[in-house]
Amino acid sequence: MxxxxxxxxxxxxxxxxxxxxxxxxxxxxxxxxxxxxxxxxxxxxxxxxxxxxxxxxxxxxxxxxxxxxxxxxxxxxxxxxxxxxxxxxxxxxxxxxxxxxxxxxxxxxxxxxxxxxxxxxxxxxxxxxxxxxxxxxxxxxxxxxxxxxxxxxxxxxxxxxxxxxxxxxxAAAITKVNHLKNLNMRVATSHAGYDYLLSEFGLRVRAVIEPAHGVEPSASDIKAIIDTIKRDKIDVVFVDAQAPNKYSTTIQKATGVRIRSLSHMSRGAYTKDGFERFMKYNLDSLTSAMLEVGKTRGR
The missing domain is CATH 3.40.50.1980 (Nitrogenase molybdenum iron protein domain)
Structure with a gap:
């Protein structure tokens, strides 16, 4: 025993x-x-x-x-x-x-x-x-x-x-847009989630649509952002790819601004390569927007 x-x-x-x-x-x-x-x-x-x-x-x-x-x-x-x-x-x-x-x-x-x-x-x-x-x-x-x-x-x-x-x-993403010297692309976002990413490409957020994260903008908020986009000649508004943005169509129709999306990295399966996939989506979306703006400016 x-x-x-x-x-x-x-x-x-x-x-x-x-x-x-x-x-x-x-x-x-x-x-x-x-x-x-x-x-x-x-x-x-x-x-x-x-x-x-x-x-x-x-x-x-x-x-x-x-x-x-x-x-x-x-x-x-x-x-x-x-x-x-x-x-x-x-x-x-x-x-x-x-x-x-x-x-x-x-x-x-x-x-x-x-x-x-x-x-x-x-x-x-x-x-x-x-x-x-x-x-x-x-x-x-x-x-x-x-x-x-x-x-x-x-x-x-x-x-x-x-x-x-x-x-x-x-480095691969920066190589795509490295020729766009002094592009000064003017950017607004749906919420304040993308400052760090945009800053890596020399961009700063000039306006945010949501009054606070996850808070649906009011009619006055939408009017204010439309006025800002027109006044400051905003080139691109980045919205959340993983959430409905009912107001983006209204803003686009009123201003003609480009609406592009970025991932907030907060929905889907938890995986080892999830961050890389999210980030590739964001880098591709961001560099594509920069190339579009650069083309309109003859870059």
Whole structure:
């Protein structure tokens, strides 16, 4: 009997020794970041349901709380995009038990464009860009290496390889439009989610349609943006590819402005290559718009 118990104990010890740490993520891009970093060394899981479009006002469900209690590590945006997650951590009684990695620690943050008030709010959409995403990838890899030092070199190597792949995507996009010197394309957006991406191409957002993220613009908001587009000679309005924009047709008819789309990276399956696919869509849409504007100006 003692021999049997000893064998069972050894089996259980070996099972727990090889159990993978579970890393929860709050946003789809972070699933891609972490998956590319950890490979098969950790298990990466969405901390919430993946079929939610606007996570800003996400309401926790019992299954979210149960899942949180199974996690060892949690990767968060930490600057306003996933504030709901801290309530889930508390409800799961995981405060102090789960290691939280703030992906944006060290990222140079931008203020939200188009704010209707004088309050300065930092833009949480830092994942919709190549440069700031790479910064987050390195932060995540470094902190995972501190948690799991045995695989530190592996995580750093994967982070470097993944970052290079993303740099190559950005370089290919810039090559397409590099001849458009001093284009000064004038841009407006449906909401303030694309500042980081546009800034990488030397563009700034001159107007935002939504008074706040996810808030449907009123008739007066639409009139104001139409007046701004005419006054400032806006070339392109970028709307969210993953959400209905009922007002875009009205704006286009009233101004003749180009309406193009960008992905908010917040709908669809959580996959290892999801960020790359989202970003390719955005880079292709953005560079195509720049080439169109450049053509009209004889570039």
């Amino acid at each position: 003692k021999k049997i118990l000893l064998i069972v104990s050894m089996i259980l010890i070996n099972m727990f020794s090889y159990a993978k740490l579970r890393v929860g993520v709050t946003l789809q891009p972070y699933y891609s970041f972490v998956s590319n970093i950890v490979g098969d060394k950790m298990e990466v899981v969405p901390a919430i349901r993946g079929d939610i479009y606007d996570v800003h006002n996400y309401k926790a469900r019992p299954e979210d709380i149960k899942k949180m209690a199974t996690l060892n590590i949690l990767v968060v945006n930490g600057i306003g995009h996933d504030e709901f997650i801290y309530g889930i951590v508390r409800s799961a009684r995981m405060g102090g038990k789960i290691k939280i990695i703030n992906a944006n620690k060290g990222v140079s943050l931008m203020p939200v464009s188009g704010m209707r008030t004088k309050t300065r709010v930092m833009n949480p959409h830092s994942f919709i860009s190549i440069t700031s995403s790479i910064q987050q990838i390195y932060t995540i890899a470094r902190e995972l290496g501190q948690i799991d030092p045995a695989n530190k070199a592996y995580y750093n190597k994967n982070a470097q390889a993944y970052a290079q792949k993303l740099r190559n995507m950005k």
